[in-house]
Amino acid sequence: MDPLEIAAGLEAHGITDRTARRFRHRDVFSLAEELYARTPHGEAPAAARTRVPAGPCALLRLGCALLPGALAFGAAAAVPVWAGPVAVAVTVAALVWPGRAAGGRWPWAAHLLAAAVTGWAAHRYGTALALGLALAAAPGHLVAAAFAARAGARLAGSRALEEFADRVRPLLLASVAVFAAAAAGAAALAAAPLTAAVPLALLLFLTRLLLRHGAHRGPVAAALALALVPVPAAASAAAAGLLVHAVLALSRASAHARPRPPTRKEKQKMTGQPTNQGATR
Structure with a gap:
């Protein structure tokens, strides 16, 4: 284009x-x-040329982003014994829905590690922490959508790869700062400890951004594994390391380029259908 x-x-x-x-x-x-x-x-x-989903699709995705907090609050009010596991489940599910990761593939290892990290944190700090992470899913969706839209606009307005990288890095850092403030508010609403909730929320938010923009999964899995270390500063170190990787990965224009729809021959190849009559012989 x-x-x-x-x-x-x-x-x-x-x-x-x-x-x-x-x-x-x-x-x-x-x-x-x-x-x-x-x-x-x-x-x-x-x-x-449309970059930002609008209409019923956008409303559906926003509703799905609000669902984890609503389910976690409902579980905490109805069955306190199962509130923690429900909050963990819906928080990790928010990393997948709405939408698949880039390329239509499901990064199972990353989501299993995210579930382990969230479950371990809820076990250590209580149900309030899991509830705070579930509440942070909605602002995470909104900030991620705004970042993707603004990065796409900068991609269209840039005339060189270096220029785009210089313009998108401050946008990414601003998005992280906005989400950190929202995560702190969600933790305060759930009466969760800020020193534990905010780094974990940032770790899950960066995981979502990187997976949705097609970044390499190795650093994401390494950061999530680091957060499992039973040390109070492990989650903060994992979030800081993943932020460095995000600045490098998401400042590449290829992370924001519009995917090209597959051609008819490519669709036939993916479905196993013959591309021409001679192929059936």
């Missing part, structure tokens, strides 16, 4: 400025400009 989208795709496939210089271009963006000029293209449809 534009040269920066092509540059993001090249970057995602490991094409660096050094590789671009082999093709007599100063950087990846210059190479993308030539590819864009050589490729036939027309006016993009309005639906393809």
